[in-house]
Amino acid sequence: MTVQFVGAGPGAADLLTLRAAAALRAADVCLYAGTYIDEGVLDHCRPDARLVDTQHLDLDGIIAEITDAHTEGLDVVRLCSGDPSLYSALAEQTRRLDAAGVPWDVVPGVPAYAAAAAELGVELTVPEVVQSVVLTRVQARSTAMPPAEALENFAATGATLVLHLAITRIRELAERLIPTHGADCPVAVVANASRPHRVELRGTLADIADSVEAAGLRQAAVILVGRALDRPGSAESWLYASDPERESKRRRHA
Template identity: 70%
Template sequence: MTVHFIGAGPGAADLLTVRAVRLLQTSPVCVYAGTYLDAEVLAHCPPGARLVDSQRLDLDQITAELQAAHAEGLDVARLCSGDPSLYSALAEQTRRLDRLGIGWDVTPGVPAYAAAAAVLGRELTVPEVAQSVVLTRVSAASTAMPQTESLGAFAATRATLVLHLAIRRTRELCSSLVADYGADCPVAVVANASQPSQVVLRGTLADMADQVEAAGLRQAAVIMVGEALRAEHFAESHLYGPRPRRS
């Protein structure tokens, strides 16, 4: 028996990997985050599969579901939104499974920021404009940020900034980033990327908070900040440049 942690991507069923689909089709139990997933994703599960929505379960309850499947010898597809390597609680879940002697593995998925960038049609690393991407979040009541990872420290680099789990604090964030990026710095917000309910907002640090509030966005959104979002005049990289001939 194995618990398969599967990156479900941004929610669209056709953005699952081939491996993810195969594991869904062969796992009698599926534990999934119902808040973020398109219902078509679950259509890959076999007939009669036990479907458990984890959105209202705590870690103890989720672990109990995995233990129950283990006791019956049933593989579990544990669907995580986006990619399991980012904000998926993978570390705390697998730590418990290790203590219980339950086997597990990980299948990657399309991360939310990659789906958002695709919707925008933008490369986040533009030559001589931005060559780094900072993936981060902000402090919340549930989990504090490490003291060494302040938003101000990241903003000082002027790298492309991608904020997860922060849409309810958009006004505060935009205000705090003006000092480093400037009020006219481009900002994009993509909610429910790749799903029918997808919302795309484009603006600047000066007006994005108003747009987010007008749209009523409260969850499942990524905030992107940086000059790479509008860069038109930039140097070409050496990746496809002419190469000297060898004699």
């Protein structure tokens, strides 16, 4: 039997991948975080599947559930919100499974930042404005950030910033970003992206904290910061240029 870490996507049951839905239909046991996973996602599970809400379990308790099910010869899905490659505790869970001799694999999911960008109708990489995206978080009641990954270091690059697990500190974050981005830099906050009760807030670094606090947002929100959010400029990608070489020469001599 194999344990599958499955990306549940941003919340909407119809944003699961086909592979994720198939894994849920085949699972005898499904572990999920009730704080972040919609009931609609769990509807993909069989009626006789054992569903385990992990929001009140520590890491050892989660691993015990997985290893016990594996010992019983049961197929197990461990649902991760968004995509397992980001902030899913995949590393520490799989280390323990390796030590226990339990095989596992990963099914990717739609990440929350992609769903947020879709809700906003924006591309995060705009030609001649920004061509990089930084996915990061800040330290609160969590493990320490590596010193080189200070928010100010990422901000200095001018990349579009996507901040996870940071909504309760948005006022502090805005103040830290104003020196590099300017008070008028556009910001968007999307909570519960793709779900019926989603919340979308737009503003600038000068006023977004007021909007967030007024809305009472506390979790399941992604913060996006950068000029790309204004859909600026008229530059176009060379990808679809009729003559990319001529376009390159024209721009070099412009």
